[in-house]
Amino acid sequence: MDTVINVRGLRMSYGERQVLRGIDLDLRRGETVALLGPNGAGKTTTIEILQGLRTRAAGEVRVLGEDPARGGDAWRARLGTVLQDWRDHPRWHVRTLLDHVAAHYPTPWDTGELLKTLGLDGHATARVRDLSGGQRRRLDVALGIVGRPELLFLDEPTTGFDPEARREFHELIESLDTTVLLTTHDLAEAERLADRVAVLLDGRIAVFGTPQEVAAAVQAPSLVRWRDGTEQTDDPSELAWRLHQRYGGPVPELEIRRPSLEESYLNLVERSAA
Numbered sequence: 001m002d003t004v005i006n007v008r009g010l011r012m013s014y015g016e017r018q019v020l021r022g023i024d025l026d027l028r029r030g031e032t033v034a035l036l037g038p039n040g041a042g043k044t045t046t047i048e049i050l051q052g053l054r055t056r057a058a059g060e061v062r063v064l065g066e067d068p069a070r071g072g073d074a075w076r077a078r079l080g081t082v083l084q085d086w087r088d089h090p091r092w093h094v095r096t097l098l099d100h101v102a103a104h105y106p107t108p109w110d111t112g113e114l115l116k117t118l119g120l121d122g123h124a125t126a127r128v129r130d131l132s133g134g135q136r137r138r139l140d141v142a143l144g145i146v147g148r149p150e151l152l153f154l155d156e157p158t159t160g161f162d163p164e165a166r167r168e169f170h171e172l173i174e175s176l177d178t179t180v181l182l183t184t185h186d187l188a189e190a191e192r193l194a195d196r197v198a199v200l201l202d203g204r205i206a207v208f209g210t211p212q213e214v215a216a217a218v219q220a221p222s223l224v225r226w227r228d229g230t231e232q233t234d235d236p237s238e239l240a241w242r243l244h245q246r247y248g249g250p251v252p253e254l255e256i257r258r259p260s261l262e263e264s265y266l267n268l269v270e271r272s273a274a
């Protein structure tokens with residue numbers, strides 16, 4: 001199998017505080033994985049280690065076949081990144097900055113096209129510092145993907161996006177032929193974009209799989225709704241059967257909803273805190 005990221009037993013501490021306590025993670029070529037977890041779980045730390053921006057304490061890490069601690073410029077040119085916190089180049093003009101960054105890559109996007117796709121074509125000559133928060137974030141995304149990276153790291157990329165920008169961003173990410181590691185607190189976004197989801201809790205990956213597999217692992221309840229009531233249950237078919245008997249026939253307006261990723265996630269987090 002073509003594995004783009006391979007992590008075994010990754011550990012990291014800040015001083016006395018152990019943040020990552022043995023993480024295993026694999027990304028296959030072309031898939032999108034969402035790394036989820038509460039504030040302070042270690043998501044940004046993990047992404048920074050994978051890009052060679054931080055030195056790990058222990059563990060095996062391979063990204064595009066290289067150890068990030070030793071990756072050179074040629075390796076870095078195959079990565080794209082949208083960092084969580086990136087405040088830089090306030091005096092640059094949008095298009096000039098994007099052209100400048102694009103020039104570092106062998107086969108970049110057409111920067112005019114990219115600005116248009118991200119709804120920034122009206123701001124091409126603006127200074128970076130004059131953009132709104134959401135516009136600034138769109139520029140971050142443009143800078144992250146302009147080099148047509150093989151592997152894209154997105155650390156809370158849509159924070160501050162309006163709903164339309166968010167939808168356009170999702171469509172853009174889905175259209176890319178790229179392996180993506182994404183963090184987000186928007187679980188609908190994770191559910192939409194991710195092939196697989198990894199939940200980071202207490203320094204370890206608590207669960208890693210498709211949203212359906214996560215729901216199954218967590219055993220989050222399904223919601224059953226019908227004309228005369230609503231009930232949460234682990235066994236919706238059993239409840240539907242009982243209701244069918246109660247009504248002596250079809251249950252009026254019956255609706256069975258499997259747990260959303262958000263429900264599975266919250267279930268998992270609450271259980272780990274207990």
Ligand SMILES: Nc1ncnc2c1ncn2[C@@H]1O[C@H](COP(=O)(O)OP(=O)(O)OP(=O)(O)O)[C@@H](O)[C@H]1O
Nearest residue numbers: 014015019037038039040041042043044045046084
């Ligand atoms: N440079 C640093 N020095 C000391 N502690 C740090 C540093 N960076 C992060 N931490 C701590 O490490 C833990 C993990 O931080 P990290 O930024 O990786 O979390 P995160 O999962 O990205 O959180 P968020 O969802 O808030 O972005 C936190 O407790 C944080 O306070």
Ligand SMILES: [Mg+2]
Nearest residue numbers: 043044045084
């Ligand atoms: Mg973070």
